[in-house]
Amino acid sequence: xxxxxxxxxxxxxxxxxxxxxxxxxxxxxxxxxxxxxxxxxxxxxxxxxxxxxxxxxxxxxxxxxxxxxxxxxxxxxxxxxxxxxxxxxxxxxxxxxxxxx
Amino acid sequence: xxxxxxxxxxxxxxxxxxxxxxxxxxxxxxxxxxxxxxxxxxxxxxxxxxxxxxxxxxxxxxxxxxxxxxxxxxxxxxxxxxxxxxxxxxxxxxxxxxxxxxxxxxxxxxxxxxxxxxxxxxxxxxxxxxxxxxxxxxxxxxxxxxxxxxxxxxxxxxxxxxxxxxxxxxxxxxxxxxxxxxxxxxxxxxxxxxxxxxxxxxxxxxxxxxxxxxxxxxxxxxxxxxxxxxxxxxxxxxxxxxxxxxxxxxxxxxxxxxxxxxxxxxxxxxxxxxxxxxxxxxxxxxxxxxxxxxxxxxxxxxxxxxxxxxxxxxxxxxxxxxxxxxxxxxxxxxxxxxxxxxxxxxxxxxxxxxxxxxxxxxxxxxxxxxxxxxxxxxxxxxxxxxxxxxxxxxxxxxxxxxxxxxxxxxxxxxxxxxxxxxxxxxxxxxxxxxxxxxxxxxxxxxxxxxxxxxxxxxxxxxxxxxxxxxxxxxxxxxxxxxxxxxxxxxxxxxxxxxxxxxxxxxxxxxxxxxxxxxxxxxxxxxxxxxxxx
Numbered sequence: 001x002x003x004x005x006x007x008x009x010x011x012x013x014x015x016x017x018x019x020x021x022x023x024x025x026x027x028x029x030x031x032x033x034x035x036x037x038x039x040x041x042x043x044x045x046x047x048x049x050x051x052x053x054x055x056x057x058x059x060x061x062x063x064x065x066x067x068x069x070x071x072x073x074x075x076x077x078x079x080x081x082x083x084x085x086x087x088x089x090x091x092x093x094x095x096x097x098x099x100x101x
Numbered sequence: 102x103x104x105x106x107x108x109x110x111x112x113x114x115x116x117x118x119x120x121x122x123x124x125x126x127x128x129x130x131x132x133x134x135x136x137x138x139x140x141x142x143x144x145x146x147x148x149x150x151x152x153x154x155x156x157x158x159x160x161x162x163x164x165x166x167x168x169x170x171x172x173x174x175x176x177x178x179x180x181x182x183x184x185x186x187x188x189x190x191x192x193x194x195x196x197x198x199x200x201x202x203x204x205x206x207x208x209x210x211x212x213x214x215x216x217x218x219x220x221x222x223x224x225x226x227x228x229x230x231x232x233x234x235x236x237x238x239x240x241x242x243x244x245x246x247x248x249x250x251x252x253x254x255x256x257x258x259x260x261x262x263x264x265x266x267x268x269x270x271x272x273x274x275x276x277x278x279x280x281x282x283x284x285x286x287x288x289x290x291x292x293x294x295x296x297x298x299x300x301x302x303x304x305x306x307x308x309x310x311x312x313x314x315x316x317x318x319x320x321x322x323x324x325x326x327x328x329x330x331x332x333x334x335x336x337x338x339x340x341x342x343x344x345x346x347x348x349x350x351x352x353x354x355x356x357x358x359x360x361x362x363x364x365x366x367x368x369x370x371x372x373x374x375x376x377x378x379x380x381x382x383x384x385x386x387x388x389x390x391x392x393x394x395x396x397x398x399x400x401x402x403x404x405x406x407x408x409x410x411x412x413x414x415x416x417x418x419x420x421x422x423x424x425x426x427x428x429x430x431x432x433x434x435x436x437x438x439x440x441x442x443x444x445x446x447x448x449x450x451x452x453x454x455x456x457x458x459x460x461x462x463x464x465x466x467x468x469x470x471x472x473x474x475x476x477x478x479x480x481x482x483x484x485x486x487x488x489x490x491x492x493x494x495x496x497x498x499x500x501x502x503x504x505x506x507x508x509x510x511x512x513x514x515x516x517x518x519x520x521x522x523x524x525x526x527x528x529x530x531x532x533x534x535x536x537x538x539x540x541x542x543x544x545x546x547x548x549x550x551x552x553x554x555x556x557x558x559x560x561x562x563x564x565x566x567x568x569x570x571x572x573x574x575x576x577x578x579x580x581x582x583x584x585x586x587x588x589x590x591x592x593x594x595x596x597x598x599x600x601x602x603x604x605x606x607x608x609x610x611x612x613x614x615x616x617x618x619x620x621x622x623x624x625x626x627x628x629x630x631x632x633x634x
Contacts, residue, residue, distance in 0.1 A: 013109065046159045049142075056153040056236035061282035076603050079530035079612035 143233065144266040146245060146258055148278045149313075149488045153236055155245050155259070155323075157252075160232045161214050163206040167196040169224030176222055180205075183216045208232070233259075235323035240285070241276050243317045243336040244435060244486060247326035256326075256334075257435050258486065275311035275488045280304055280604050284314040287599045288573065292318055295578035295592050301338035302574070302596070303469040304604065307477045307567040310470075310484045313608075315339070336437040342462040343574060345557045346540030346589070347522075349458035349468075350406045351508060354394050355475050356421045357409045358504040367412075368393055371404040377450045382407050385539075388632065395511045395627040401522045401537065403457045410456030415447035418455065424481070424499050425471045427463060434486045439464055458538055465557070469572035472559045476512070476534075476567040479505045509534060510625035513564045516594075520631045525594035526558060528601040530612025535560015535571075535597065537589035542577060553577045558593035562601050563613060565623040569604075571597055 068074040146155035170176050173196060177189050184206065195203050209217070214227055233248045246257020254260035262272050284302045292300050304314040317337040321329040335341065357363040368391035375382040384402050397405030410418060422428065422443065430438040441463040444451040454460040466484055473482035479500030500508075512534030515521040522537040538557040541549035557574045561567040573596050578587040585591030605612070 049156060050158050052153060053156050053158060053234055053236045057238075059152075060237045060240060061279050062238075062240075062286070065282070065286075077606040079528075079602065079605075082606055082612055 142231065142269060143248075143252060144262075144269050144271045146266075147271060147273045148241075148276045148281075149274060149311075150278065151273070152278045154241060154274065154276075154278075155233065155235050157231050157233055160208050160230055161211070162204065162228050162230050163209050163217065164202055164204050164226040164228060165196060166201050166224045166226060167198055167203055168201055170196060171223055173197075176224070179220045179222050183213055183220060184209075202226070237278065238322045238324060239320050240278060241274070241281050241315070242320050242323035242326075243334075243338070243437070244274065244276060244315055245323055246435065246437075247323060256437065260436050261434050273488045274486055275306075275313065275490070276315070276486065277313045277607070279607050281314040281316065283603045283607075284600060285316045285318070285320070287596055287603070288316055288575075289318055291592065291596050292575060292578075294584055295575065295581055295587060297578040297592075298576045299337055300573070300575040301336075301341070301465045302600075303338055303465055303570070303572045304600070305469050305473060305482075305484060305570045305572075307473045307482070307561055307570045308480075309490075310473065310482045311488065311490065312484055312486050313569070315466075315486070317341075336435075337574070337576070338465045339431065339433055339435065340437045340439045340464065342439050342441060342464055343555045343557075343576070344459055344462050344540040344543055345465070345468055345555065345559075345574065346458040346538030347401045347403070347406075348472075348536050348538035348557050348559045349461065350398055350401065350456065350538075351475055351512070351536050351559070352421065352425065352471060353406050353409050353413075353418075353456040354398050354511065355500055355504055355508050356413055356418060357394060358507050359421070359500050360413055360417050362413050362417070363394065363409055365393070369397065369402075369405045369408040371397070371402045371408075373404075375404055375407055375453070377453070380450060380454075382453060390630065392630065393627075395514060396629055398511045398536065399514050399518050399521050399629050400631070406457040407453035410452050411449065413452075415452040418452055419443075419445060419447070421499070422455075422461075425467075425474060426481075427461070427467060427471070431464065431466045431470060431484055433466065433484055438466075441467055458540055462543065465572050465574045468557065468559050468574075469570050472535075472561065472572060473570045474499050475508050476505060476561045476564065476570070478502050506623075507625060509561075509564050509567065510627060512536060512560055513624055514627060514629060516560070518629050520629055522590045523558060523560070523594045523597075525590060526560065526597035526601075528562070528598045528605075531601050531605050531610065532563040532565055532613055533560055533597060533601055534562070534564030537594060539589045550577075554587050556587065556589040556592045558589055558597050560597060562605070563610060565613075568610060569608065571600060573597060573600075 143157045145153060148154055173193065177192050180187060180192065181189060192205065195205065209227070217225055217227060231252055233252065235242070235245060244257055246259040247255055248259050249255050254263040254266065258272060258274065259266065265272060284304055288300050288302050299318050301317045302314070303312060305312045315338050317335070319333045321333040370391040371384060372389045382403050384404050386400060388400060388402065392400065392402065392405055394409065397409065427441050427443060430440045441461065444455065444460040451460055470482050470484050474480060479498050479502055481497040481499050513532065515523045515536055516526045516533050523535055526533050526535060535558055540555050542553035542555050544550055555574065555576055556578060557572070559572040561570045573593045575592050578592045580587050
């Protein structure tokens with residue numbers, strides 16, 4: 001009568017020990033994976049930051065202006081380049097009336 | 102029982118998953134990782150459109166432990182293959198020491214890092230460091246400031262927002278990168294054209310006080326801060342104090358209207374100079390008639406302005422100057438600020454000279470702030486370099502809407518009227534209004550230079566419903582045969598025209614017709630008389 005529960009108890013403890021041991025190793029493995037992923041995230045973030053800085057270096061206003069003038073033959077916007085919508089409507093009316101034809 | 106305890110203890114000990122931290126081992130295996138983990142990256146600084154102005158990147162640097170070197174010549178020759186630009190003699194001198202750590206190169210590329218590892222050079226140490234960089238080089242360098250070698254803010258926004266940036270939080274400035282570039286470029290061209298010593302400019306939201314652009318020239322590349330001379334580092338817009346001459350007449354006129362001590366119909370005889378003890382107050386373009394306030398401003402009459410000030414009296418004059426913030430430093434978010442210098446003896450001569458900007462030294466930002474308060478409907482403006490700052494949430498009135506309307510109408514005439522001193526500021530379609538100012542430059546030792554001027558222009562656009570204030574100051578321009586005299590009308594006013602024409606489309610301000618009904622209904626019409634009478 002005494003032997004049976006004792007034996008079961010020992011068996012139960014061994015089972016628990018093995019299970020916990022497995023869980024521990026499973027968690028450790030995951031933690032290592034997590035640390036590696038975190039490391040990669042940080043390194044990628046650092047790389048993105050460098051690329052972002054480089055992009056902002058390339059699109060700085062003085063460089064864009066120089067490229068626009070030298071390579072694209074562009075010039076600053078003048079007031080005559082901008083139309084108010086009312087002016088456009090009145091121009092369209094004039095065109096529709098055949099006054100500019 | 103003993104066996105139960107033994108098995109139980111072992112169970113708990115095996116289950117203790119924190120006993121040996123595998124993650125720490127992984128982290129320790131990588132220098133970069135451990136460095137990033139230890140140091141929270143300093144926050145970034147952006148302009149109002151989220152363009153990056155300052156950031157921190159991780160770099161590799163090369164050091165060596167000379168005590169671990171077996172063959173110095175071989176070490177140097179190996180380094181020379183990877184880094185051909187290094188000076189062998191300097192490296193030999195560096196490693197010929199009893200120190201355990203010698204810095205060789207501050208920055209090496211990832212490719213060079215790999216080559217160093219492959220070469221197997223004894224004693225070599227590759228360290229991961231943080232470096233603060235400014236991708237836009239000289240753009241807004243005076244505002245951004247800098248950090249020291251330990252990454253601590255030493256100037257500008259970097260210093261003022263040290264705690265926030267250190268905690269990894271970003272700062273978004275009110276600065277508009279494109280507008281800042283235009284201000285700097287146009288101002289720089291004019292400084293070169295007139296062989297001036299320097300200059301500064303401010304473009305500010307007339308209502309919110311947010312500064313869209315603030316330039317001080319000469320400027321510098323923020324990435325080379327430590328190698329920059331003090332003259333270039335000096336912020337003329339916020340720290341330099343200058344007598345800005347007749348631009349201050351705007352304040353005199355506004356105070357006259359607001360105090361109601363001068364009537365609209367009052368005329369001032371400006372035909373004769375005013376003599377006080379040894380001083381004589383003259384006009385640059387003398388008029389032989391009695392003129393009213395709008396005419397005094399349009400003709401920029403020192404005599405007329407002095408007469409108004411005498412009528413107002415020193416108490417009211419100084420009270421308004423105090424309300425406009427001329428007794429204190431401007432509360433900007435950078436440490437490089439200065440307190441104005443004003444003669445407060447309340448003597449007759451001082452009251453008169455202050456009225457036209459002599460005996461009162463202020464920063465260009467003070468002038469921009471006062472201009473905003475005059476044209477924005479009369480509310481005190483609090484300039485800010487931070488986007489959506491809460492500084493202007495509480496509105497404090499200095500001038501009435503009626504005074505503001507009168508001043509806007511007069512400022513428009515300074516630019517549009519044939520007698521106006523600021524005609525060259527006229528930017529077709531954008532309704533610019535303002536005031537010019539030319540003053541002898543003050544010597545550091547006291548007194549004035551005979552042949553050096555400070556020229557300024559302060560104004561707003563579109564002046565019928567002001568959205569932006571522009572203030573320009575140019576230090577010591579020289580007369581030019583091609584471009585004109587070294588006065589504000591020739592030097593500072595054309596800068597305004599160029600800037601407004603270029604920034605208005607960027608800021609979404611459409612050109613208007615000066616004769617448009619919507620405009621003529623909003624500004625008052627004053628008749629300006631001139632020499633022909």
